[in-house]
Amino acid sequence: MTRPIDRPDPNRPPPPVDMDAVRARIRELAPRIEPIHGWCAPDAGAALYQLARLVAPTSTVVELGSWKGRSTAWLAAGLADRGDGRVVAVDTFAGSANEAGHAELLQGQGPDHLFREFEANMTGLGLAGRIEPWRMTTLEAARRWDRGVSIGLLHIDADHDYPGVRADFEFWSPFVVPGGLIVFDDVPTFVGPSRLVGELPRWYRYFGAMPNKWVVVKE
Numbered sequence: 512m513t514r515p516i517d518r519p520d521p522n523r524p525p526p527p528v529d530m531d532a533v534r535a536r537i538r539e540l541a542p543r544i545e546p547i548h549g550w551c552a553p554d555a556g557a558a559l560y561q562l563a564r565l566v567a568p569t570s571t572v573v574e575l576g577s578w579k580g581r582s583t584a585w586l587a588a589g590l591a592d593r594g595d596g597r598v599v600a601v602d603t604f605a606g607s608a609n610e611a612g613h614a615e616l617l618q619g620q621g622p623d624h625l626f627r628e629f630e631a632n633m634t635g636l637g638l639a640g641r642i643e644p645w646r647m648t649t650l651e652a653a654r655r656w657d658r659g660v661s662i663g664l665l666h667i668d669a670d671h672d673y674p675g676v677r678a679d680f681e682f683w684s685p686f687v688v689p690g691g692l693i694v695f696d697d698v699p700t701f702v703g704p705s706r707l708v709g710e711l712p713r714w715y716r717y718f719g720a721m722p723n724k725w726v727v728v729k730e
């Protein structure tokens with residue numbers, strides 16, 4: 512029986528990835544994204560880009576904790592080059608309550624400062640169309656999430672205290688599709704996420720590590 516030409520053959524291997532082109536694109540993106548203030552190291556950003564573009568099984572990406580959008584930009588660029596999808600960027604845009612450094616960085620700024628910078632940065636990179644900012648707490652966002660929408664990649668980088676990161680994992684991991692990825696930030700530098708990744712149920716399999724991030728795949 513012949514197969515309609517618009518229906519892909521499920522047994523055919525995916526087209527090979529042109530890694531030279533991926534590398535060239537990362538080299539082009541890095542100097543544009545790195546000036547955004549944030550904590551995502553260049554190698555980690557490049558890895559987020561590749562995971563969003565090439566590995567995540569669905570093109571819905573959720574980021575918990577975006578600050579001024581450095582890691583958001585890498586993820587959104589990955590989706591833009593994939594040609595599909597969006598990053599839901601969940602942040603109060605008020606800084607983390609338990610990180611004194613955030614309060615210092617925001618001292619003297621109005622309540623909209625961080626959000627405005629985030630928006631300006633994403634617009635400046637031409638990525639705003641791939642990003643939906645949800646300005647609220649991570650748990651409020653989880654309560655509003657449409658459970659019919661499967662997340663292909665979840666980046667957890669908001670509250671780094673153990674109870675906070677654990678709540679983020681518990682509220683959000685049910686929405687991650689089997690085969691989907693969860694990236695934990697600040698492993699091993701922060702105690703909270705580092706403890707949590709050691710406690711995950713075994714159906715969250717180790718996928719890999721990148722500079723200060725730990726990646727698991729949901730079976």
Ligand SMILES: C[S@@+](CC[C@H](N)C(=O)[O-])C[C@H]1O[C@@H](n2cnc3c(N)ncnc32)[C@H](O)[C@@H]1O
Binds near residue numbers: 578582
């Ligand atoms: C470490 S920063 C994120 C850094 C960013 N991903 C980067 O790569 O530069 C953590 C962010 O999480 C946000 N945040 C902390 N706790 C939160 C919560 N419970 N709900 C929503 N956002 C939160 C803060 O406002 C802050 O912008």
